Amino acid sequence: MSVKKDESIKEILADYESLANLVLTQLDILETMITSSELHLTDEQLHTIRENEDKLDKWEVKLSDKIVNTIVLYHPVASEIRQLIALYRIVISLERIGDLAVSITNFMKKIKNEEVYASLSDFISNMMILSVKMVKNSMLSFINKDMDLAIWTIKNEAVVDELNRKMLKKAIGKAQKSEEKKNILISFINIKEMVSNIERISDHAANIAEASIYAYEGKDIRHRRREELEDKIKPSNNE
Secondary structure: OHHHHHHHHHHHHHHHHHHHHHHHHHHHHHHHHHHOOOOOOOHHHHHHHHHHHHHHHHHHHHHHHHHHHHHHHHOOOHHHHHHHHHHHHHHHHHHHHHHHHHHHHHHHHHOOOHHHHHHHHHHHHHHHHHHHHHHHHHHHHHHOOOHHHHHHHHHHHHHHHHHHHHHHHHHHHHHHHOOOOHHHHHHHHHHHHHHHHHHHHHHHHHHHHHHHHHHHHOOOOOOOHHHHOOOOOOOOOOO
């Protein structure tokens, strides 16, 4: 029983790394699109993102089933159960990050005014770069049992939130000076939705970091992470 349990957990961890790498591929494509400061999306990029999204959905179902079956069939010890539950949470967050990548490309296609987008591209690019880094570090925090990376990820969620607020203020200022043309307003709306999806990527990165802390320290800090990590989390200058 113990051998089968160990093999099952090892297989789950290997599958997790495959899923994580696929999500990183999605985010790398998305980051390349956004940091180019242009709205042109190639057919190849869009096809790859959609194709990978189908794979992510299947991986999520497969991994979730394996985790549940391992807990039910092999009766892992408490520390192993925490790790598996944390993995279950992480898998859900990774699948949702994949969904957000597709949503962001859809909103990019709806933006009608390239000048408006270009004027806000610095904010959007910085948010995307930091959100991708947060996802990478949150996943590494679990793989390497590195709680410093988990704490860094949670800390920087506030930075992404602040970038979003600053971008919105700039967009509102430009809207007040514009001629209220329909395509400009539509662009503002779609840019805001696009950026909100980028912000949600950082939220899920923080969720993954929380799961890492739960897996290896036994602390469930969901809904109270600010209080739990108050002494460790301070505003970052990484803008």
